Amino acid sequence: MEQHDDAYDRRQVIIDRMLAEALHPVDDYRLPSHDALPEDMRKAVDQLLAKAEAQRMRRLTYEDLEEALPPRDVTSEDLEAIFWILSEHGIAIEDGDAA
Incomplete structure (x- = not known):
């Protein structure tokens, strides 16, 4: 049986919610802009x-994200x-090597 780490679990929560919202969209929900993020999150994005x-x-990679x-x-x-x-800037986070 495969073991999952906390990062995997957090990603899965996001994926599950995004799939649910795709089936039942919430019209008035918007993601925060870069400026609306807490300072430490803005630094992570930067x-x-x-x-x-x-x-x-x-x-x-997800390793880059975790760092x-x-x-x-x-x-x-x-x-x-x-x-x-990141996706607005054309950047994806993926498993494995970024190269």
Whole structure:
């Protein structure tokens, strides 16, 4: 049987909610903009954007994401906002090697 870590569980919560919302959209719900994020989350997004730009990559890994996240419990809403903002810049977070 396969073991899952906390990061996997957090990602799965986001995926499950996004699938549920795709089936039953909430019209008045909007993800926060970069400016609306808490300061530590803005720094994480900025760090990920800078890494992608420096490496001229459009894909980062979940390891890159974990390194950028602040040392606090990150909510699924925070992660969803990060994924959304990165996708607006054409950057995806994927399993495995970014190369």
